[in-house]
Amino acid sequence: MSLRHALLGLLSDRPASGYDLLKLFETSLANVWPATQSQIYTELTKLAGTGLITVAAEGPRGRKEYAITDEGLAELRYWLTGTRPQRSTRSDVLLRVFFLGVLTPEQARGYLAELIEMSDQGHEDLRRLMESVDWDDDDLSAYGRIALEYGLRFNAMRREWAEWAAGQIK
DSSP: OOHHHHHHHHHHHOOHHHHHHHHHHHTTTGGGOOHHHHHHHHHHHHHHHSSSSEEEEEEEGGEEEEOOOOOHHHHHHHHHHHHHOOOOOHHHHHHHHHHHGGGGGHHHHHHHHHHHHHHHHHHHHHHHHHHHSOOSSSSHHHHHHHHHHHHHHHHHHHHHHHHHHHHHOO
């Protein structure tokens, strides 16, 4: 996935300014695809330059509202149906697990205890997010809730796995 497709996806729901998109990232996509303000604005300029989005309105202080074009919607649909998701091959968490043998058993269990805490915190953050969002009946809300549920289940699985792994250390 790329920031390009994340922005096209958000704009497929409705036109938005760069600021609006940044806030949407913070309340929806940050858990799956974080982005900074400068990354978002840089990518919006690139998307507008390639014709995948257009400036639909301009406001005070240079505020621009962007809208997806037909070409942008076609690109988003192609990315969703014509490309395969890339399997994530890097995991800082699991790379460390491979080398826990260089630590004392207490230190290794301590690392896994930190993963349990991280999982609990991630689960709590997502639960608070779920309660704070004003969910609509639109597609972004419906599929956003599905993605949020993935995050909740992932954190629960990682916690359960870390507890099991800690029990494996002799």
